[in-house]
Amino acid sequence: MTLKPCPECGTQISATAIACPQCGHQIQVYAWPFGYQDEQTRAANQRVIFVVGLVLMFVMLGLMYFVVVSQPARTLPSPAPAAPVAPPAA
Ligand SMILES: [Zn+2]
Numbered sequence: 678m679t680l681k682p683c684p685e686c687g688t689q690i691s692a693t694a695i696a697c698p699q700c701g702h703q704i705q706v707y708a709w710p711f712g713y714q715d716e717q718t719r720a721a722n723q724r725v726i727f728v729v730g731l732v733l734m735f736v737m738l739g740l741m742y743f744v745v746v747s748q749p750a751r752t753l754p755s756p757a758p759a760a761p762v763a764p765p766a767a
Contacts, residue, residue: 679692685702695705695713705713711722 680689681692682688683690683697683699683702683704685697686700688697688699690697690699690704696703705715706719708714708719708722711718714722
């Protein structure tokens with residue numbers, strides 16, 4: 678079992694520990710969909726998610742722009758005729 682010092686109190690704890698058994702410092706946090714991760718890994722993954730999200734956003738904007746620009750003559754469907762008003766019952 679690999680040991681590493683707790684960043685908070687310095688106690689040697691398991692490298693796979695989620696929290697320090699001595700001081701309770703949380704070593705790893707659950708970050709969906711990656712499972713438990715230490716802070717360093719989590720920060721790296723957050724950067725990856727941010728970049729991927731940014732790229733996806735630009736792709737979406739590009740697609741929307743393409744759709745709007747490639748169909749300039751598309752007319753809006755005419756509004757449905759108003760429903761006939763039923764005469765009041767005598
Ligand atoms: Zn500790």
